[in-house]
Amino acid sequence: MSELPRKITDDPYGAAALIKRLVAEQGLAYWRRYLVAFSMMAFSAGATAGSAYLLGQVINQAYVNRSIEGIVLLSGIIIALFTIKGAATYGQAVILSRISNAILANNQRKLFAKLMRENLGFYASRHSSEFLARLSAGAASVTQVLALLVTSLGRDLLTLIGLLAVMVFQDPLMSLLSFVVAPPAFLFIRTLVKRIRGLAHDQFTGTTDIMETVQESLQGIRTVKAFTLEDAMQRRIEKSISEVEERSNKMARVANRSGPLMEMLGGIAIAAALMYGGYRVIATNAAPGQFVSFITAFLLAYEPAKRLARLNIDLNGLLIGARKLLEIIDSPASEPADDDKPPLVITQGRVELRDVSFSYREDEPVLKRMSLVAEPGQTTALVGPSGGGKSTVLALLLRLYEVDRGAVVIDNQIISDCSRTSLRQQTAYVGQDVYLFRASIRDNISFGRTGATEEEIVAAAKAAFAHDFIMSFPQGYDTPVGEHGTQLSGGQRQRIAIARALIRNAPIILLDEATAALDSESERYVQEALAGLCRGRTTLVIAHRLHTIMHADRILVVEGGQIVETGRHDELLQAGGRYASFYRLQQRDDNATPPLAATA
Structure with a gap:
């Protein structure tokens, strides 16, 4: 009973x-x-x-x-x-x-x-x-x-x-x-x-x-x-x-x-x-x-x-x-509040992965004891085949996931020992799939930093080569972008995203295929905007188009969750390894005449 x-x-x-x-x-x-x-x-x-x-x-x-x-x-x-x-x-x-x-x-x-x-x-x-x-x-x-x-x-x-x-x-x-x-x-x-x-x-x-x-x-x-x-x-x-x-x-x-x-x-x-x-x-x-x-x-x-x-x-x-x-x-929060932890203090912007392992699913490792260093104020590029773990590196830097083993370190501070808010407030992220909120252009830029003034918003838009096309709209900065930004072109969305990152004025920049889906003209504008965004900041960039990172201070070839090659563009070409193979393959593809063009 x-x-x-x-x-x-x-x-x-x-x-x-x-x-x-x-x-x-x-x-x-x-x-x-x-x-x-x-x-x-x-x-x-x-x-x-x-x-x-x-x-x-x-x-x-x-x-x-x-x-x-x-x-x-x-x-x-x-x-x-x-x-x-x-x-x-x-x-x-x-x-x-x-x-x-x-x-x-x-x-x-x-x-x-x-x-x-x-x-x-x-x-x-x-x-x-x-x-x-x-x-x-x-x-x-x-x-x-x-x-x-x-x-x-x-x-x-x-x-x-x-x-x-x-x-x-x-x-x-x-x-x-x-x-x-x-x-x-x-x-x-x-x-x-x-x-x-x-x-x-x-x-x-x-x-x-x-x-x-x-x-x-x-x-x-x-x-x-x-x-x-x-x-x-x-x-x-x-x-x-x-x-x-x-x-x-x-x-x-x-x-x-x-x-x-x-x-x-x-x-x-x-x-x-x-x-x-x-x-x-x-x-x-x-x-x-x-x-x-x-x-x-x-x-x-x-x-x-x-x-x-x-x-x-x-x-x-x-x-x-x-x-x-x-x-x-x-249910327990998978990202519990940790504002009681000390804030991350960035003095130089040196980013380091120390023996990091990570997997999304058990027994399917994505990163295998990876170690890398991104020096302060320099551009470090990650290249390699899809699925190698490049985007995962950026996700771990933002603490969107926590490492299974090892540590992510910025200026000798383990980021998991610092508050997430202080980490993310000092990083700016621009990805290939730009997400714009259903609001005005002004609002989407100002989301980069709460309380930004009109002058700062316009300055960021100009630096991102977005001001001219914004002013061509009848409503200017009050123009609604539509759901997911569908009322703007791909290049325009990217430049709004770069303006949002610029206004954040963060010392660390993370770029994930930011120009991969753009045509040549849009890519040129976006590349110029990115150059201004990255100047003097520690930058980690992922790219499949190798010509976009030829001038990077350091290139890391990521394959199978590990760093298999490292060096500058010319050094890696002379080494004749995986990077040289990727580069020659892209050059051949770029120079090849499309079949449809031959029959036109």
Whole structure:
């Protein structure tokens, strides 16, 4: 017998534990407002019970006492009671809505803050649509659970207690008979709860699949159009929608199975009450008002009693969303705050990897005891075949991941011993796939440094060779860039990104294929902007086009997670090793005549 309570409380995401936690952590913070709402619910419940009682008195005044004055007086009291009920219902609805909105906003803030404390590995196996679903549906479920508990315990339970008091006062025996229908109803509903949990989980997952397909289709609309994937995407979302529709229909069938039973049992109880009450009026000359008052209270009690009977079903459906939200919030952050660590102090900008090993997946090493040095104020280039670990080096320098072995050192400080914020504030990153936020050009440049002045933004744009094309737009720096910067060309996006890096004025620059996807003219502008960005700063640059790094102070050839060659451009060519092989291959490709050009 002792095992059942232990199982209920041991599961941190079980129904009982979740409800207790939501009430304690989120509901109690608003207990004063809830108390006011409860008071208004009590007024509303009292007005409902009072109206049922007074209706019987009106009947007695009309048919027994034949008193017009009594009817008028009681009718006036009933009007007052309904007025009080309307005002109380309005007040408690507004208060509960304000509480729900506050809790919803707070949970959305918590989830987003938690997502900002995760590293890239956390997102590698997940789709962003999952977090959108947790942010919207999950956070809303928490407020719905608390609102359902409050309205059930306040509005429904208080109303039911008040009406039961009227029923017992009018006829205790008939009240007792009306309770006979309750046990079979609760036993039946209990069997539905487990099924509801599984269906609610499937519904949440299916909704996430729909969001995933829509998001990917819209973000990749160019690819969808270019490869005529409209029908394929339609089939994909049709499958997800059909699955959710089927699960929703199944949920509707299961969740509403209690309805027919409740209606049948309610009908039996009402019929029994009518027969017994009618018998008392006819056979024992009982006052008709007493009978009418009892039946009115019984009928008014039917709906709140039915909602309370369904409470367990409704709660378990909503708790799935709350669980999805709390699972993310509760999980240990993969990038926990470390602002208590000492800040990184850069004096020269000497970057060093000491015997660093790293893997994204177990037993699949990407870097194998790699060691390298990027000297202060110089440009160090990383070249080599794809998958060799070049981009991983930059990711480790930014602490987007943590090393498995060894250390990343800047000016003799191990960066893992310093705060991430101080590290990242002193580095500027420009990649091949530039991400611009859906904002104006001015905003996207100023994201490089909070509080940048207009003069600094314009100066950075000029240094990045972006000012002229920006001013050619009718709105100038207020021009919106669109989602992911789609209203700008590739070269323009790159130069905005360089301006964002320039305004940061960081001593360490990280460039990852910053010109790989550009045409020759755009590349020339971007190269000139990059030259200004890198001047006098420690720069690590990744490049596949070897002519872009020919003048680097040092070139490192990365292959298989290791440094296989190092030197300047001319030194590596003379050595005739891997770099020379890459260079000759690119030269041959650049000089080759494309087949289509020969036939033109």
